Amino acid sequence: MLTVIDHPLIRHKLTIMRNKDTGTKDFRQNLDEIGGLMVYEVTRDLPTRDIQIETPMAPYVGQELAKKVVIMPILRAGLGMVSGIMDLIPTAQVAHIGMFRNEETLKPQVYFEKYPKDFPEAEVIIVDPMLATGGSSIAAIDMAKAHGAQSIRLVCLVGAPEGVNAVEKAHPDVHLYLAALDERLNEHGYIIPGLGDAGDRIFGTK
Numbered sequence: 144m145l146t147v148i149d150h151p152l153i154r155h156k157l158t159i160m161r162n163k164d165t166g167t168k169d170f171r172q173n174l175d176e177i178g179g180l181m182v183y184e185v186t187r188d189l190p191t192r193d194i195q196i197e198t199p200m201a202p203y204v205g206q207e208l209a210k211k212v213v214i215m216p217i218l219r220a221g222l223g224m225v226s227g228i229m230d231l232i233p234t235a236q237v238a239h240i241g242m243f244r245n246e247e248t249l250k251p252q253v254y255f256e257k258y259p260k261d262f263p264e265a266e267v268i269i270v271d272p273m274l275a276t277g278g279s280s281i282a283a284i285d286m287a288k289a290h291g292a293q294s295i296r297l298v299c300l301v302g303a304p305e306g307v308n309a310v311e312k313a314h315p316d317v318h319l320y321l322a323a324l325d326e327r328l329n330e331h332g333y334i335i336p337g338l339g340d341a342g343d344r345i346f347g348t349k
C-alpha cells in the first residue's frame with residue numbers, strides 16, 4: 144500500500160532540497176525536518192495499550208505504545224532521516240543496514256548490518272530518502288524479514304513509479320510512505336526530477 148504524504152510544509156522543504164543550489168547544511172536540515180513531519184503520519188496506526196496512572200487530581204487510564212519501535216536507516220543516505228524521527232520517538236532503537244548501489248548493474252551491495260536485540264517483536268520503520276529501482280529497499284525489507292520482523296513500514300522521501308511497483312510486488316504487506324511520487328528514472332537509474340544523489344548531498348562527498 145502506498146501513501147503519499149502531501150502537506151504544505153513538506154512540499155516547501157522538499158523544494159528546498161530539490162534545488163541544486165541548496166548546500167549540504169540546508170539539505171541535511173530539511174531532510175531531518177521532513178523525516179519528523181512524515182513520522183507523525185507513518186505512526187498513526189501504531190498499536191497502544193491501556194496504562195493506569197494518577198494525575199495530580201485523579202486516577203486515569205491512559206495509553207502507551209504497545210511495542211518497541213526500531214528505525215532502520217539504509218546507509219548512508221537513510222542516516223539523514225534518523226534524528227528527525229528520534230525527536231518524536233526518543234525511545235526508538237536503531238538497526239543499521241549498509242548498502243550501496245553498483246553503478247553499472249544498479250544492484251544493491253550489502254556491507255553492514257546490525258540489529259537491536261528486540262528487533263523481531265518491534266514495529267520496524269525502514270528509512271531511505273530515495274526509492275529509485277527499488278532494489279535497495281526490497282533488499283532491506285528482505286533482510287528485516289530474515290531477522291524476524293513482523294511489522295514493517297518503509298519511509299522514503301522521493302520515489303519513482305518503477306521502484307514503487309517493484310516494492311509493492313515484492314512485499315505487498317509493507318506499507319510504503321513517500322513525500323513525493325516523481326515521474327521516472329533516467330538511463331542511469333536516477334530519479335527525474337528527483338534531487339540528485341542524496342548520500343553525496345547529505346555528506347558533501349561530491
Ligand SMILES: O=P(O)(O)OC[C@H]1O[C@H](OP(=O)(O)OP(=O)(O)O)[C@H](O)[C@@H]1O
Nearest residue numbers: 218219220243244275276277278279342
Ligand atoms: O532504489 P535503488 O535503485 O536501489 O536506489 C536507491 C538507493 O540508492 C541510494 O543509495 P547509494 O547507493 O547512492 O548509497 P549511499 O546512500 O551510500 O550514497 C539511495 O540512498 C538508496 O539507498
Ligand SMILES: O=c1cc[nH]c(=O)[nH]1
Nearest residue numbers: 275333334339340341
Ligand atoms: O535519484 C537517485 C537515485 C538513487 N540514489 C539517489 O541518491 N538518487
Ligand SMILES: [Mg+2]
Nearest residue numbers: 340341342343
Ligand atoms: Mg548515494
